[in-house]
Amino acid sequence: MISKKAKYAIHALVKLAREKDKGPILISEISKEGNIPKKFLEAILLDLKRAGILNSKKGKGGGYYLIKDPEEVNMADVLRLFDGALALLPCVTYKYYERCEECTDELTCGIRRVMQQVRDETVRILKDATLANVLATEGTALDNF
Amino acid sequence: MISKKAKYAIHALVKLAREKDKGPILISEISKEGNIPKKFLEAILLDLKRAGILNSKKGKGGGYYLIKDPEEVNMADVLRLFDGALALLPCVTYKYYERCEECTDELTCGIRRVMQQVRDETVRILKDATLANVLATEGTALDNF
DNA sequence: TCAACAGTCTATAATCGATATAGATTTTTT
DNA sequence: AAAAAATCTATATCGATTATAGACTGTTGA
Structure with a gap:
């Protein structure tokens, strides 16, 4: 099992990739939408920023946004970052x-x-699962059940 | 990562399968050979007994021994037993x-x-990795490194 | 039948990491 | 200057993993 930290990180990344055009997204929005403890999420997003995947902006109109190409961010790297x-x-x-x-x-x-x-x-499998790939398969039903 | 419990269990099982003919093997022998804390190992072997994989004999000449066919015991089941x-x-x-x-x-x-x-x-992969299979590949060098 | 042997049971300790929370601080925008 | 929003420091909680101690039970062989 992966840690909640990693799970929250992936969720946040997928959301940020999905809403890439909308500009910076508030921590509080990601937190509410995903039932993720806000303070806990803050630390996670900071880690992703330090890893060079996200960037942030303070003050009004601020928030977090993706700076890496969605095709360059894969699940293997994210899991390794949080869970070793x-x-x-x-x-x-x-x-x-x-x-x-x-x-x-x-x-x-x-x-x-x-x-x-x-x-x-x-x-x-995890290397192949980039944010771009995850988004692409999202919304289509599974072949095998 | 799997737990030490699961790792110790697998090690013990492989040893018991390898030395299937020698009759019951002492907890203390498995413990020493593998640098596994004896008391901790006791609990593990008991779990494997309760799971119907091993049986034990008390007193002189006693110890633990495999009762399932080595082809019937696979890594998936063992890991699930200890790590969920x-x-x-x-x-x-x-x-x-x-x-x-x-x-x-x-x-x-x-x-x-x-x-x-x-x-x-x-x-x-883990279902396919039975004790018999693990033993069979043991001792031969790896193709790819 | 007794003594040595070896597994079984009950209880507890020590750690350790994962998860979560609080409040003060800094930067940015209007 | 005030409001917004991220950042920093610190602390709390909790539970699981790993490990240890000692008393107890069953078995074997002399």
Whole structure:
């Protein structure tokens, strides 16, 4: 499960991408619309600003807005920003690598191999899921149920 | 990331499957070999016993042993047993379903669709990763690095 | 039948991170 | 100057994860 922080971040990003033309959007608007605690959301949006995805404007007519192209922002990066590694085990991550105490030989570990596969598929799908892609599929019904 | 509990459980199961012929194996042996806190491991093995995967024998010559066929025990079931849902969002789980507060229409939600895909792939890979399969690939070097 | 062995049960502790809230401050606009 | 809105600092809460201790039960073999 991803954290609420990450979930709120994704929700906010999708909204900001969807309403890209409307100019800056208020924290309070995003907060109300998504039932997201305002103060909590503030911190999240600041993180996204520091990450270079959003920018903000103070004072009247201010708010947050997307500065990256919706095709350049993908779910993998956003999840990594808030929740750290995407992998199920530390031994199959790049940035958060940690050796398993239980493991005798990592290169031939059967468990690691499975987790490696899961990670690869997960990253592939999430990298492909850009804000642009998410918006594009929005509103159309699912093929398989 | 999966919990240590789940990681320890998988490690113990793989060991028990690997040494299936040797008869009951001591908690203390699994604990030492894997640097797993003994008391913590006890609880884990009990859970696996309650789940019908292992059985145990008390007294001298006792210990834990696999009672399910190694082909019948897969990583998806084990992870679900200890960590709950495999999905990244509550709205794409079966047993732990919960509606997202932020979501207006779940059926057409673009975020949900992506998470659905990740879940499907993850479940597919983990279901396929039985103890038998994990053991079979063990010891052979990886193709891609 | 007793002693050693090894798993089982109950209870509790220590941490730690995720989630959330409050209030003062800074910047911008009108 | 006043209002609007984001930013900063700090604190609180809560629950789950991880771990430990000790008493108890059942089994084996001498």
